[in-house]
Amino acid sequence: MSGRLRVALILPVRNEAASVESTLGAICAATRLPDRIVVADGASTDGTPELLRAFAARVGAPVEVVDNPQIFAGGGRNVGAAAARDADILVFADFGNAPEANWLEHMVAPFEADPTIEVVASPVMPAPRTEFGRAVAAILHNRQLRLAQEPEGQREGLLRRSTTPGGLSLAIRQATWQRMCGMPGWLRAAEDKLFGRKLAARGIPFTMAWQTAMRYHMRENFRDLLHQHYVYGRGDGQSGYMRNAFLRTLAVWVVLVGLLSAGAWTLAAPLAALVLFGAYIWRRGVRHMVRAEGQGPTLRQVRLAILVVLGHDLGVLAGYAVGWSQWLFKPRFRHLQRAYMSAGGADGEGV
Numbered sequence: 001m002s003g004r005l006r007v008a009l010i011l012p013v014r015n016e017a018a019s020v021e022s023t024l025g026a027i028c029a030a031t032r033l034p035d036r037i038v039v040a041d042g043a044s045t046d047g048t049p050e051l052l053r054a055f056a057a058r059v060g061a062p063v064e065v066v067d068n069p070q071i072f073a074g075g076g077r078n079v080g081a082a083a084a085r086d087a088d089i090l091v092f093a094d095f096g097n098a099p100e101a102n103w104l105e106h107m108v109a110p111f112e113a114d115p116t117i118e119v120v121a122s123p124v125m126p127a128p129r130t131e132f133g134r135a136v137a138a139i140l141h142n143r144q145l146r147l148a149q150e151p152e153g154q155r156e157g158l159l160r161r162s163t164t165p166g167g168l169s170l171a172i173r174q175a176t177w178q179r180m181c182g183m184p185g186w187l188r189a190a191e192d193k194l195f196g197r198k199l200a201a202r203g204i205p206f207t208m209a210w211q212t213a214m215r216y217h218m219r220e221n222f223r224d225l226l227h228q229h230y231v232y233g234r235g236d237g238q239s240g241y242m243r244n245a246f247l248r249t250l251a252v253w254v255v256l257v258g259l260l261s262a263g264a265w266t267l268a269a270p271l272a273a274l275v276l277f278g279a280y281i282w283r284r285g286v287r288h289m290v291r292a293e294g295q296g297p298t299l300r301q302v303r304l305a306i307l308v309v310l311g312h313d314l315g316v317l318a319g320y321a322v323g324w325s326q327w328l329f330k331p332r333f334r335h336l337q338r339a340y341m342s343a344g345g346a347d348g349e350g351v
Helices: 017-028 048-059 073-082 103-113 131-140 142-147 152-160 174-180 191-201 222-238 244-264 268-293 299-329 331-342
Strands: 007-013 036-041 063-067 089-093 119-121 124-127 169-173 214-217
Touching: 007 073, 007 103, 017 048, 036 048, 036 073, 048 063, 063 073, 073 191, 089 103, 089 174, 103 119, 103 169, 124 131, 124 142, 131 142, 131 268, 131 299, 142 268, 169 174, 174 191, 191 222, 191 331, 222 299, 244 268, 244 299, 268 299, 299 331
Parallel strands: 007 036, 007 089, 036 063, 124 214
Antiparallel strands: 089 169, 119 169
8 A cells, every 4th residue: 555645736727717616616626626626727818827826725736826828738838747746646627627526526535545646637528518419429329328337347349449548537546647658738639639649558457446437518509519529639630649539530521521512413312422421410420429428310310410410520520630641741740749749758857
């Protein structure tokens, strides 16, 4: 047993005035409190820093607000961690999400029980608030929803096939964070994916805290969903990452567009495109909603599935197109990615 460790919770934030009370309230009502709460503010314009300080003064919470001049979440995690160098364990989450009451307790417990553990992650579960959000959860987060229904012995394999430790729910030893040189602050999104790939490249495993979860808010309308996945796809492209899921999505849309284009020569081609699109919407969307709701299919499910699938796919395709164009034609991104992946290591210097 390694004994009680000093824990710092790091939260990047930008313009989250509406969620200050709920986020800090959930943290302060938890079964274990962090020794320090460092909130890295990325130039908020809605009064978020003032609300954070007011909350801390009112309840006596150990909240420290630091400036994040890079604005992006990766930069916020870096400056937050730099302000908490006295902590043994750094715990990262995104402001506005909802940790379960025992989240921090179970994220930290493995480190105190086993000094060889370096990284801990937890399941991240969708927390929709509207009908559209529930459709997003059922379609785009169906693997996470299945976790609760799987026997405990099968959960880890199911999750590990699609998960690397990221910024939504991550705990890491201070020494390991230093060796990894933090996160890439130059990426608007996908910085935590690149960090997870760096952990894997260095052979650093992660332990799952199965007894708890972080509740992740869903995008609640088509426009926000489209923008979210555009930003995610662009970040993947800027970091030189090509997901298999993107390649499958691209293949479907290339075939669909090809069939529609062939309609100038034969009516069979657009009819084939319609059949393919219908099969794709069923497989990609409707069947997951039927499974989640325990009934259907219905026209409502079809309508929502079309909106969610189009919002996701169009956003990802556009984001990857922009991100990969920048990766190919702006050497800065390649240089930054390679420098980040090669920095630090088992015996290298950290941040």
